[in-house]
Amino acid sequence: MTTGAxxxxxxxxxxxxxxxxxxxxGLAAWLVLEIWLLTVVAGAAGGFTVFLLLLAxxxxxxxVIKRAGRRAFxxxxxALQRGGTPSARRxxxxxxxxxxxxxxxxxxxxxxxxxxxxxxxxxxxxxxxxERTVERKLxxxxxxxxxxxxxxxxxxxxxxKVVQGEVIRDDxxxxxxxEQHPPLTR
Numbered sequence: 001m002t003t004g005a006x007x008x009x010x011x012x013x014x015x016x017x018x019x020x021x022x023x024x025x026g027l028a029a030w031l032v033l034e035i036w037l038l039t040v041v042a043g044a045a046g047g048f049t050v051f052l053l054l055l056a057x058x059x060x061x062x063x064v065i066k067r068a069g070r071r072a073f074x075x076x077x078x079a080l081q082r083g084g085t086p087s088a089r090r091x092x093x094x095x096x097x098x099x100x101x102x103x104x105x106x107x108x109x110x111x112x113x114x115x116x117x118x119x120x121x122x123x124x125x126x127x128x129x130x131e132r133t134v135e136r137k138l139x140x141x142x143x144x145x146x147x148x149x150x151x152x153x154x155x156x157x158x159x160x161k162v163v164q165g166e167v168i169r170d171d172x173x174x175x176x177x178x179e180q181h182p183p184l185t186r
Contacts, residue, residue, distance in 0.1 A: 061103030
């Protein structure tokens with residue numbers, strides 16, 4: 001027996017997000033386009049040239065990922081030595097690693113996208129776009145949703161019972177009080 005909000009006898013089917021709906025279609029179109037472009041380039045320049053281009057992309061991608069990882073580790077070490085957090089201005093390692101990963105993936109389009117992500121102006125633009133998107137999504141998160149889940153917790157006990165609770169932090173910045181939200185429900 002559980003307590004809490006009454007449940008309807010027939011649960012409503014959650015609506016699929018646009019990402020879950022169109023991502024498989026986008027991936028299939030991307031793969032078909034990559035294969036078509038590889039065959040066009042192989043027909044124009046030869047199969048061995050395409051093989052060398054793909055091999056060069058794999059090697060360059062591995063070097064880029066190794067270099068970005070080394071920079072990230074060095075940045076973390078310096079931050080720990082001075083007792084702070086890693087600085088964001090020396091960031092860009094995540095986008096650089098993504099560029100290296102795109103270079104490693106076989107294909108011409110992914111190689112071009114990976115090379116573009118290695119350029120600092122493109123990294124800054126993608127970083128700003130990502131920050132704005134994440135801030136907008138977090139601002140739009142309603143209480144009781146995933147955006148609010150960092151402040152709420154649901155503990156599943158071994159006997160199957162659900163104990164609902166809320167995490168209350170006393171170390172709020174500036175001593176500000178926060179508004180109360182109802183606990184997450186199923």
